[in-house]
Amino acid sequence: MIGPMFVTVERTPDGVRLLDQRRLPAEEVYVTLRTAGEVAEAIRDMVVRGAPAIGVTAAFAVALAATEAERAGADVVREVEAAGATLVAARPTAVNLAWAVERMRKAAAQHPGPALAAVLEAEAARIRDEDLAACRAMGRHGAALIGDGNTVLTHCNAGGLATAGYGTALGVIRAAVEEGKRVRVLADETRPFLQGARLTAWELMKDGIDVSLITDNMAGSFLHGGEIDLVVVGADRIARNGDVANKIGTYSVAVLAKENGVPFYVAAPRSTIDLACPHGDAIPIEERDAAEVTAPFGHAIAPAGVQVRNPAFDVTPARYVTAIVTEAGIARPPYDASLAALFSREGDQA
């Protein structure tokens, strides 16, 4: 069975250990964060990114805060609340971060008493395990959408690096390859942070999956030229009506796919679906620092002082989304009904 040969996030006796994704693909370096505040900073700085991965990371950070508070004889519940607030503020768009923190808060509320830290450590580990299982289940459901010999376009990194492992969109691709299908991947480089060039190319090459790198503005031309059979991307938040917030550029890929009759799929766990959010306009879009655009990784590529816009995400209206692949099955339009139905079903966690 193929799968990432790295650990995106784990809880160690010292703290929360992250693969520093800013340094990939040049170096595979791990960093250990010793407080929830340090973890929040690492999330903001994109040491770790990807909606499911930052959810799991935040859960571990809350557990870390609880264990440290207990060790120091401090008020565990108060420290859990403070850590949760700091973590949720780190990045606004991905709902998994708030979702994971909320789940840790609920676990704390349901288990008052002396063993709370251990309860929260177990809950964080459960969130991680469920994420891994959800990715495998998404892969099983989604692999049916990929035919033998297909070329798949993906945007950003929705892989093992964006989850506790295996990946959402890349999990679907991995599962198709595990089934013996020949699959070719075109990876958008995904400016400004280059998650496609640095991360998707890196983890697919590690798995021996056939990947070719393109710049973002080439995707339309390859869709138009008939070289792409389907698109699969991840998501940072999915509204109740099926509107999808994901990495900037996703909207463009979706429009270009539809214009050329190519199916556009989103793979995401149910923790990314925000039924409280009626539609995409209600999703907050993070604007990040201009230097990500003008000086990627320290190398200036634009005139000093140029004005910049840098929204990190965009919203793809549901009408461009062919289907949404989750661990509980595949939702199709109309999404108001199909997404809500996913939550009344048992998840496929086998």
Next chain:
Amino acid sequence: MIGPMFVTVERTPDGVRLLDQRRLPAEEVYVTLRTAGEVAEAIRDMVVRGAPAIGVTAAFAVALAATEAERAGADVVREVEAAGATLVAARPTAVNLAWAVERMRKAAAQHPGPALAAVLEAEAARIRDEDLAACRAMGRHGAALIGDGNTVLTHCNAGGLATAGYGTALGVIRAAVEEGKRVRVLADETRPFLQGARLTAWELMKDGIDVSLITDNMAGSFLHGGEIDLVVVGADRIARNGDVANKIGTYSVAVLAKENGVPFYVAAPRSTIDLACPHGDAIPIEERDAAEVTAPFGHAIAPAGVQVRNPAFDVTPARYVTAIVTEAGIARPPYDASLAALFSREGDQA
């Protein structure tokens, strides 16, 4: 009157002098090429780029070859033929290169005899002057398409740096600003070679025009958000039916503009229109080196050995093009009729 405070290309006593566009915006460095072969290499290496600019540069290189041949007592016509063949082979997509060389060849054929080099020097200077005048005329025609307070999206660099001066798409913007209109420009950075980030931002900032830089994959989101009133781009070759070959990513911008009801304009001199080319499928698309994608300007951003696709241009079908602005007026669909008509009209060269 605003206009670029630099010289993209000129004929000097020593050879052909080019502003080295690879080193912008960090440094404003000029290089002098002393043979037509050196000029061809500079065109291939993108010291100079932009369809009209490489046409003017090639004309100067042919004149240089003629003058040097005459000085050395060599066969001028033979050297002109050889120089022309070398220059045309440098880059395949932009038709202006072949057009300018063909015009120099014709001038040579019409003026056999001892003063041929001087004739060719004069012809090259005329091509340069006509390009400047064409850009000014395009500006006058095209400025009417821009309203006061408009935000204009542009892709790549179709400015003074892509022409003998003033620019095609940026010439239209400059003319609107000269008329007193308040214009805001969003410039796509234009991976892989970053002509938008390095060149468009630089030359518009020099002119004090309000420009903000975005990554290519943000354009769709801003079009969808209603922040863009119109799109203006240049062209490398326009087929008889109105299909437009231009920098990779242009097709995507055009589709996204149409999807959001935003007009998409192309500004190009008649030398970019190839009536011998029936439609876009007949336009050769140059594929460039993988390193432009994986290691822009020497800084690796992708795993070593990753596979890459790097088409430098794409073709935008005529159905996405609202109008084509030329020095002889504005052509609208159906383009088979309107483009041909441009060549029976007197050009507005005032």
